[in-house]
Amino acid sequence: MxxxxxxxxxxxxxxxxxxxxxxxxxxxxxxxxxxxxxxxxxxxxxIPIQHKSQNIYLVTMDHRETSADPIERPTQMPDTTYKDVMNLINAPVPGVSYTINWNSYGVINRDADTETAVRSEILVTDAAFFNMFETPFLYGGGWSSEADEKGDAVIVISRAMNDRLFGGIDSVGQTIRVNTDTLTVVGVTKDWNITRRFYDRTYAPGYIHDFFVPTGYAINSDIPRNENFDCWETEKEARFEFENDKWTQLINSECGWMRLWAAIPEGQLEGYESHLMRYIDPQKQLGRFPRDIKIVVDNINEQIEFVAGxxxxxxxxxxxxxxxxxxxxxxxxxxxxxxxxxxxxxxxxxxxxxxxxxxxxxxxxxxxxxxxxxxxxxxxxxxxxxxxxxxxxxxxxxxxxxxxxxxxxxxxxxxxxxxxxxxxxxxxxxxxxxxxxxxxxxxxxxxxxxxx
Amino acid sequence: MEIKPILLALKRSKFLAALLVIQIAFTMAVVSNSVFISVSTLKEWNLPSGIPHDDIIRVTPRFYDRSKSVTAAVNNDLKRLQEMPGVLSVTPTSGSPFASENVTEVYLTSEEEAQEYQTVIYDGTEHFLNTLQLELLEGRAFTAADMIYDSEEKNSEVMLSEDMAKKLFPDSTAIGKTVWLSKGSDPVQVVGVYGNFMTGETLNYYGKSYQSILRARSTWSHEQEPQYLIRMEPGIAESKLEDVASVFYQEQGRYLSQYERLKRVQKRMYDGRGSRALTFLVISAVLVFITAFGIAGLTSFQVNQRRKQIGTxxxxxxxxxDILKYFLTENSIISLVGLVLGLIVTLVMTFELSNIEQENLLDIGLFIGIALLFWAINIIATLVPAMRAANISPATVTRGA
Incomplete structure (x- = not known):
């Protein structure tokens, strides 16, 4: 039938x-x-790196003045100040690891004169970045954490830029000029198919950085900081100069401009949040964090869902x-x-x-x-x-x-x-x-x- | 023409009629909202540029070596460019047509609550007007004697674009009047009025595309590097692009972030909006087709079903x-009900979309226009099978039964 x-x-x-x-x-x-x-x-x-995205959190806290606009959405949370980043990293919590980053740009050339220079965005970050976000590598790898501290002039470049500058060969050990400095290539990334550039909070689709340099190097050679500085009234004027100048004033200021990511093991989120609260409380005594305490510790999933929605x-x-x-x-x-x-x-x-x-x-x-x-x-x-x-x-x-x-x-x-x-x-x-x-x-x- | 028998017939095929009504309502909702989105996207789209954008090249060099002198580089650039064959006129400038998003406000009085007028202020040399081939409409144009090269010094005279002059001084000539370039300070005299040119997307969005102010000023530094506008002999700009770029490469310590014809800048200014609106319009056109075919299909089915009645x-x-009129009236009743229901669905959907877009998209006049057009399409879709019905011969009825 x-x-x-x-x-x-x-x-x-x-x-x-x-x-x-x-x-x-x-x-x-x-x-x-x-x-x-x-x-x-x-x-x-x-959602990128799905197998552990649940446990990777962007740490933000509202360090701004009482007069600043209220926060209605998590994306309005300011970036983190240098002081807080350093304080938190220097007071380790067992099991929790951190990575930081900020944006820069520069003119990049293989040698002084041989090629036509390109201007490109550069991500300033630390050794932990490549482990936490599992950047795939074609040649070499990330740099060591000593390189961050010593400020070694090393660089990780993308496959596309490796093709362009070195014709696709294994360029590890070769040198590249960034502005007027010479840097050694330590790694070439594979095409990294994360659909949104989540790690610097831009969530721009499609564009992943072509160049990554260590924080220590960026600080030593004072390459530009291409960030929006979320400052107190006292620094409102100076913040236009922070891009290229006034490093010492910047790191002592109440300006938020760095991203702080934390890998927090399963089930320890609450503990970590109270750790943050305990950190902020004594800071209030120093005249910082004048507003009601507000922290947002959201994992990658929560952030992407919010942005996509x-x-x-x-x-x-x-x-x-x-x-x-x-x-x-x-x-x-x-x-x-x-x-x-x-x-x-x-x-x-x-x-x-x-x-x-x-x-x-x-x-x-x-x-x-x-x-x-x-x-x-x-x-x-x-x-x-x-x-x-x-x-x-x-x-x-x-x-x-x-x-x-x-x-x-x-x-x-x-x-x-x-x-x-x-x-x-x-x-x-x-x-x-x-x-x-x-x-x-x-x-x-x-x-x-x-x-x- | 009796409406009653039609209503009775519709009652017999309730489901099909309801189906058509809902389909028309939904189609209307999709089509009118797509059109609303497109119209709001295409507001002020593709206006005349006012300049020969095909023949003007824009170059944006940027220094990375901060030890080099920008002023010296500008002088060298200008000298090299003027010597280059094919170059008619060149100026360094603070902004480029189609890409000036640094909108500022100017004022007519120095009072605290003076009214704001949006504009873009351009700095350039005495060759600015000639480079963009802008006509002098009133007063006088800037000459070499007006130029300010010292960054400490302030300009005391400006020129206005035609629209800017009209906006600021609607009733009288602008020449000799005073404008404040920022709140309570920088008063300047208007010395001349030049022809309009497109500034950029921001003013375009507000419907003030042509409001600009020009200063005779050429003070550049690492913080404010100039762009260059270069007018070439007609028709050769495309082929000379690389040659022009190579002139700029002669200066050390910098790179070219962009060099292109203004035509391309113009294209970029409109493309995002254009393609988005086009996508929505194509979708609505396809949907109108589908619905029209559906209506034609169903009417043709009903004609087949009622062959005997028609023959009788x-x-x-x-x-x-009479037969033709019968089917057209039937379809019109269904369309009308569908369109009324469609209005309700459209209102709900437009409300949602306006929330997403943060802009009121609703335009009732447009809706009525679309509704009439859609009705006409429906009538055409019914007409084809209805003609077939009208051609059924009276003898059919006597044959079979």
């Missing part, structure tokens, strides 16, 4: 191929757009795509109902000959599932082209200042997304066809036979 | 036009 029903369903699909195609196409177009947007939003909330453009698109899909489904049931009603005679005859309702239902469910699967296949193909289109629109919109390679991974379907698309397609078609199927299986036997 | 009506004396 199953086989017979299957062949009946197949025949009925073939019966009016134009209408069947229209139905499948409608579902596919709706599903295609829906999957395209799903994919983009999936990657925008993609506030992505207005994608949310807007998602809303449109959902309604679009709904319209397509409505359209499809209209066509399906029309097709089914045409066959009332046939059903009535089968029922008269003794077929049970369940058999009829089985036949039509089979047909609907087939439509759903066909819609799914075509929909995934459409989504593939949709994503290709969106990638190109994105490149066009930024005037090709980024390469397709660097963001292509955010526009790629994966088995999970494809599976989701198929499931959505079959489930939605089944749901919307409930009414047409119910109509057709309730036709009384032999009722339609008299006039034929 | 024809045999009883109904004209072809």
């Amino acid at each position: 199953l086989q017979y029903n299957f062949s009946l369903a197949l025949n009925s699909l073939k019966e009016r191929p134009g209408l069947t195609f229209l139905m499948v196409l409608t579902i596919a177009v709706g599903l295609g757009l829906f999957t395209t947007i799903q994919t983009i939003s999936y990657y925008s909330s993609d 506030r992505n207005g453009y994608i949310n807007m698109f998602q809303m449109i795509a959902q309604l679009f899909f709904a319209v397509c489904l409505l359209n499809a049931i209209g066509i399906m109902l029309a097709k089914f009603i045409r066959r009332t005679k046939e059903v009535s005859l089968r029922r008269a000959l003794g077929a049970r309702k369940s058999v009829i239902i089985q036949q039509y469910v089979m047909e609907v599932v087939m439509v759903g699967i066909l819609g799914g296949i075509l929909g995934v193909i459409i989504a593939y082209f949709g994503l290709w289109g969106m990638l190109n629109i994105r490149l066009y919109a930024v005037d090709y200042t980024i390469t397709a390679e660097s963001i292509a991974h955010q526009y790629q379907l994966n088995p999970l997304l494809i599976g989701q698309a198929f499931l959505t397609s079959v489930a939605c078609t089944l749901v919307v066809s409930l009414y047409p199927i119910w109509r057709i299986c309730n036709i009384p036997p032999a009722s339609q036979l008299k006039s034929a | 009506r024809r045999a009883l004396g109904a004209r072809k036009s």
